[in-house]
Amino acid sequence: MKIAILPGDGIGPEIVDQAVKVLNALDEKFELESAPVGGAGYAAHGHPLPEGTLALAKAADAILFGAVGDFKYDTLERALRPEQAILGLRKNLGLFANLRPAILYPELAGASTLKPEVVSGLDILIIRELTGDIYFGQPRGVRECPDGAFKGQREGFDTMRYAEGEIRRIAHVAFQAAQKRDKRLTSVDKANVLETFQFWRDIVTDVHKEYPDVALDHMYVDNAAMQLVRAPKRFDVLVTGNMFGDILSDQASMLTGSIGMLPSASLDANNKGLYEPSHGSAPDIAGKGVANPLATILSAAMMLRYSLGRAEQAGRIENAVKAVLKQGLRTPDIYEEGTTKVGTSQMGDAVVKALA
Amino acid sequence: MKIAILPGDGIGPEIVDQAVKVLNALDEKFELESAPVGGAGYAAHGHPLPEGTLALAKAADAILFGAVGDFKYDTLERALRPEQAILGLRKNLGLFANLRPAILYPELAGASTLKPEVVSGLDILIIRELTGDIYFGQPRGVRECPDGAFKGQREGFDTMRYAEGEIRRIAHVAFQAAQKRDKRLTSVDKANVLETFQFWRDIVTDVHKEYPDVALDHMYVDNAAMQLVRAPKRFDVLVTGNMFGDILSDQASMLTGSIGMLPSASLDANNKGLYEPSHGSAPDIAGKGVANPLATILSAAMMLRYSLGRAEQAGRIENAVKAVLKQGLRTPDIYEEGTTKVGTSQMGDAVVKALA
Ligand SMILES: CC(C)[C@H](C(=O)O)[C@@H](O)C(=O)O
Ligand SMILES: CC(C)[C@H](C(=O)O)[C@@H](O)C(=O)O
Numbered sequence: 001m002k003i004a005i006l007p008g009d010g011i012g013p014e015i016v017d018q019a020v021k022v023l024n025a026l027d028e029k030f031e032l033e034s035a036p037v038g039g040a041g042y043a044a045h046g047h048p049l050p051e052g053t054l055a056l057a058k059a060a061d062a063i064l065f066g067a068v069g070d071f072k073y074d075t076l077e078r079a080l081r082p083e084q085a086i087l088g089l090r091k092n093l094g095l096f097a098n099l100r101p102a103i104l105y106p107e108l109a110g111a112s113t114l115k116p117e118v119v120s121g122l123d124i125l126i127i128r129e130l131t132g133d134i135y136f137g138q139p140r141g142v143r144e145c146p147d148g149a150f151k152g153q154r155e156g157f158d159t160m161r162y163a164e165g166e167i168r169r170i171a172h173v174a175f176q177a178a179q180k181r182d183k184r185l186t187s188v189d190k191a192n193v194l195e196t197f198q199f200w201r202d203i204v205t206d207v208h209k210e211y212p213d214v215a216l217d218h219m220y221v222d223n224a225a226m227q228l229v230r231a232p233k234r235f236d237v238l239v240t241g242n243m244f245g246d247i248l249s250d251q252a253s254m255l256t257g258s259i260g261m262l263p264s265a266s267l268d269a270n271n272k273g274l275y276e277p278s279h280g281s282a283p284d285i286a287g288k289g290v291a292n293p294l295a296t297i298l299s300a301a302m303m304l305r306y307s308l309g310r311a312e313q314a315g316r317i318e319n320a321v322k323a324v325l326k327q328g329l330r331t332p333d334i335y336e337e338g339t340t341k342v343g344t345s346q347m348g349d350a351v352v353k354a355l356a
Numbered sequence: 357m358k359i360a361i362l363p364g365d366g367i368g369p370e371i372v373d374q375a376v377k378v379l380n381a382l383d384e385k386f387e388l389e390s391a392p393v394g395g396a397g398y399a400a401h402g403h404p405l406p407e408g409t410l411a412l413a414k415a416a417d418a419i420l421f422g423a424v425g426d427f428k429y430d431t432l433e434r435a436l437r438p439e440q441a442i443l444g445l446r447k448n449l450g451l452f453a454n455l456r457p458a459i460l461y462p463e464l465a466g467a468s469t470l471k472p473e474v475v476s477g478l479d480i481l482i483i484r485e486l487t488g489d490i491y492f493g494q495p496r497g498v499r500e501c502p503d504g505a506f507k508g509q510r511e512g513f514d515t516m517r518y519a520e521g522e523i524r525r526i527a528h529v530a531f532q533a534a535q536k537r538d539k540r541l542t543s544v545d546k547a548n549v550l551e552t553f554q555f556w557r558d559i560v561t562d563v564h565k566e567y568p569d570v571a572l573d574h575m576y577v578d579n580a581a582m583q584l585v586r587a588p589k590r591f592d593v594l595v596t597g598n599m600f601g602d603i604l605s606d607q608a609s610m611l612t613g614s615i616g617m618l619p620s621a622s623l624d625a626n627n628k629g630l631y632e633p634s635h636g637s638a639p640d641i642a643g644k645g646v647a648n649p650l651a652t653i654l655s656a657a658m659m660l661r662y663s664l665g666r667a668e669q670a671g672r673i674e675n676a677v678k679a680v681l682k683q684g685l686r687t688p689d690i691y692e693e694g695t696t697k698v699g700t701s702q703m704g705d706a707v708v709k710a711l712a
Contacts, residue, residue, distance in 0.1 A: 157551060
């Protein structure tokens with residue numbers, strides 16, 4: 001089993017180091033190979049997703065990804081900016097199913113900006129389609145406005161689109177995920193305005209016939225954004241498109257107040273996947289040894305479960321993370337009075353110790 | 357001065373009645389004329405936006421709108437469903453600037469699902485472009501997928517687009533609104549992915565040159581959804597496109613926990629406008645006399661200020677609303693122990709009394 005290690009920029013390298021420590025502490029050894037990506041890819045090879053990095057990602061059984069982006073690359077033209085690497089990996093590898101759990105650990109309930117009774121015990125799973133929608137739809141660009149009141153002016157434009165098969169495959173992922181949980185799926189769309197999402201709703205409704213044990217409801221995206229604030233625990237699994245999923249999964253992760261704890265998986269049709277923390281590269285704290293490595297360590301656990309068929313090892317890591325939280329160890333982002341503040345590397349070591 | 361009164365469906369008629377009471381209690385009398393809209397429009401004339409209703413809205417100096425939608429119209433084909441009325445009014449009247457304040461009244465701080473320290477004193481203004489973007493962009497529909505892995509299948513598609521002049525005029529509205537407040541404007545986009553919103557960012561940056569006294573920052577929509585949960589008070593004015601504005605303005609209104617208090621204005625280039633509560637038609641409680649009329653009454657106040665040039669009268673109404681809250685009067689949606697529960701009509705009467 002070969003794992004591509006793509007640390008990236010900012011805090012990426014230091015948090016990925018801790019996850020690698022944890023992987024190396026398992027009985028079974030995996031072949032790990034690193035390559036630069038994002039700003040680091042640009043610095044090394046002039047492109048955020050260098051050919052060698054893409055080749056490695058393609059050849060590997062799974063990819064552990066840190067984070068990309070740093071102030072110093074902000075002025076590059078868009079095609080060369082770090083985040084193009086993540087879009088390129090998703091598209092080239094066909095990673096269409098993004099799984100984003102939003103879980104509030106009981107020990108960290110106080111970290112949320114929401115009242116404890118609203119979020120305690122929160123455990124929702126957002127499934128975001130990741131290779132379609134307005135993210136990649138052609139045509140797009142800046143052109144002369146062809147009609148209407150602004151005819152002849154410049155206009156920016158993009159195309160939102162979803163084909164039937166694209167909706168079907170993400171719907172299957174979502175229904176199957178719901179079957180393993182509380183059997184409730186909310187499909188989020190904007191069927192009252194968008195043709196794309198009226199079509200989405202029709203197809204999801206059709207796929208539902210194959211999963212009679214799952215309760216399906218449809219919700220408009222504006223209402224979903226409200227319900228996530230008002231009563232987030234009412235949800236079990238949510239499924240939505242790439243653009244709405246970008247917004248809602250970030251909103252949901254922030255409900256926990258501890259985004260430094262939240263992993264993510266992006267899977268292809270064969271459960272090969274890219275695993276990364278839900279948070280970003282935080283260049284302001286990079287290199288200071290204070291970043292929280294737990295989201296990355298939990299991403300490695302997801303990798304063992306979904307791509308490497310090692311559910312038991314995944315469970316061991318997840319339990320080790322719970323144990324260090326119980327021990328009261330906290331990186332600064334989740335620190336509260338009465339707990340013990342530790343750095344990135346100490347946190348990684350503590351998880352390794354708790355594995356034993 | 358002629359005001360079109362469009363009560364609509366669900367709780368629309370009963371809440372609009374209270375706002376009409378308040379308008380009639382002012383010294384200056386306005387000419388009020390009603391017409392059916394939404395489901396009521398369909399029931400009366402076979403269309404959610406009957407010709408007569410549109411003609412009245414066009415002829416009036418301002419429009420007071422209740423809410424549209426009811427379960428019984430859910431099975432109509434999309435073109436006949438109640439919400440098409442609101443889209444039709446926006447487009448036909450050129451109501452491109454939607455102003456959505458999210459204000460937390462001190463008396464209602466407990467109603468929020470967020471911790472008091474995170475939201476107390478919240479006062480942000482979201483400005484949503486309302487006649488462009490993917491809401492109206494052509495082409496759109498369901499077609500045969502022309503390319504890619506799903507070629508030949510059916511696909512749903514829509515077009516996102518913003519012309520330069522469209523962005524400029526909403527940017528001017530936003531900068532001018534910021535000038536009257538704390539002089540901070542956040543433009544929300546997705547410039548890292550969408551051509552439309554890279555263009556949006558460029559134009560907003562250009563318009564900023566005319567408003568050197570306003571501090572402008574740009575934020576990605578996913579980050580904005582996070583910051584609205586993490587630290588909503590950091591914002592003063594936000595400006596964004598139609599689709600992102602739909603999501604973020606609803607999210608922001610829910611932060612207050614009292615969406616029954618929040619008015620909105622949708623303005624054209626000459627400050628003619630449509631005014632409506634931020635909440636919906638709540639058909640489940642319609643006709644029971646329990647709906648909160650304050651958002652509609654406050655919408656009437658916005659109408660006096662923005663469209664009718666009666667800022668002083670607007671202020672009187674807003675003060676009357678504050679007074680009834682201080683008196684402890686509450687409709688069920690904002691009721692807490694120790695306050696006095698009142699119905700829709702009693703609340704309207706109390707505002708009229710407080711005006712005196
Ligand atoms: C960096 C950006 C292109 C990306 C996205 O919008 O998908 C990010 O926000 C994410 O959610 O992974
Ligand atoms: C009813 C719907 C078409 C509308 C919209 O999406 O604009 C509503 O959600 C709103 O925000 O006024």
